[in-house]
Amino acid sequence: MSTPVTIDSTAAEVVAALEALEDPKVRAVNEKHGDDHGVNLTRLREVAKPLKKNQDLALELWATGYTPARLVATLIGKPRVFTQAQLDSMLREAYVPKVHGWLVNYIVKKSPHAEALRLIWLMDDDPVVASAGWDLTTERVMKQPEGVDLPGLLNVIELGMGSAPDRLQWAMNWCLTQIGVCHEEYRERAVSIAERLEVLKDYPTPPGCTSPYAPLAIAELVSRREG
Known part of the structure; x- marks a missing residue:
């Protein structure tokens, strides 16, 4: 060096x-x-x-x-x-x-400026930029959900995640997972959406790691929280 x-x-x-x-x-x-x-x-x-x-x-x-x-x-x-x-x-x-x-x-x-940028990026036509908006939205879902339209997010995810480009799809899937983990009242619907779309269902997951497939991830992360 x-x-x-x-x-x-x-x-x-x-x-x-x-x-x-x-x-x-x-x-x-x-x-x-x-x-x-x-x-x-x-x-x-x-x-x-x-x-x-x-x-x-x-x-x-x-x-x-x-x-x-x-x-x-x-x-x-x-x-x-x-x-x-x-x-x-x-x-x-x-x-x-x-x-x-x-x-x-x-x-x-x-x-x-995080919240202003979240709202701008979430609606951007560029999927990589939009993925940042979803990352910031997941942060709100986990830490400051007041004022976030969780049912509306689930609607958007249900309609768009299955066909989203890779990086955007990952960001939307993580948001879906955290809605299911952090908000028990929406857990059943989050799991149902994930099971229907099957996004990342067959993603190869090394032993000891959490699968990114939302139904499995939600179950494991909830178990950790409650354990």
């Missing part, structure tokens, strides 16, 4: 440190999941840690377009400082799955 980064490091120095960590074997694994880089994420976090929270550097790293640099940007950016327009633009650039996920989970969910 090149000279370790410090709190005063420039974007170019951070990028150089990340490039020194590129591993062809890691890249081969990541590319199977749609991620275009070969940096081990534990090592990437080690690069980010000494940088602390640094909004200006985060924006510079994001602007490079280099996936590991964008991942670091999501770790050092200040969620409450990004404008709504910045986050909307960044999300629409974040087609790499890991960048998309970290941006939503580490920045957008902690932003004061």
